[in-house]
Amino acid sequence: MYVLLRQLATIRREASLARGRPRSLAIRHVDAGSCNGCEHELGAVTNPFHDLQRHGLDVVASPRHADILLVTGPVTTRMAERLLTAYRAMPEPRLVAALGDCALGCNVLGDPAELAGPLEDMLPVDIRIPGCPPTPDAIAEHILAGLKPGASRARARCS
Numbered sequence: 001m002y003v004l005l006r007q008l009a010t011i012r013r014e015a016s017l018a019r020g021r022p023r024s025l026a027i028r029h030v031d032a033g034s035c036n037g038c039e040h041e042l043g044a045v046t047n048p049f050h051d052l053q054r055h056g057l058d059v060v061a062s063p064r065h066a067d068i069l070l071v072t073g074p075v076t077t078r079m080a081e082r083l084l085t086a087y088r089a090m091p092e093p094r095l096v097a098a099l100g101d102c103a104l105g106c107n108v109l110g111d112p113a114e115l116a117g118p119l120e121d122m123l124p125v126d127i128r129i130p131g132c133p134p135t136p137d138a139i140a141e142h143i144l145a146g147l148k149p150g151a152s153r154a155r156a157r158c159s
Contacts (some may be wrong), residue, residue: 010091024056025147026068027097030086032119034073037133038100042072044136052140063089068127069145071119074102080116087123097127097143104128 031039045052046059063086064109073082087096098104098119103116119125127146129139 025067026060033076037074
């Protein structure tokens, strides 16, 4: 019975993503080594003023419940394997969002020996949210735009 329910949930999720913007999606946030600027703005997106939940998007604690993996900060060598573990734990279909210039590989400060490289070299990035840090409105706008059918997957440019 458990296997059948799990298969049914997978079919529903795939059908929902294929038809366009689904009614609700769960976001799993992973801080891969940031300065916490993007985390503050991400927290503001979920407050009553910006209210990301009204769009059917919510932040969840487990990658097993997530549809979108939202990554902040440059990927450090110490977080690279944990990030890949979270990605592998997510059910298919899954999306990856890079939040902030650091996750996009732009203007990253720090010891290059401690960085694993740009997120795009590790995972297929579907949604790019530029800024240092991006505003709550920009975060919501880019996530919602990235969910639309035929959304552009072009690389974001560093400013």
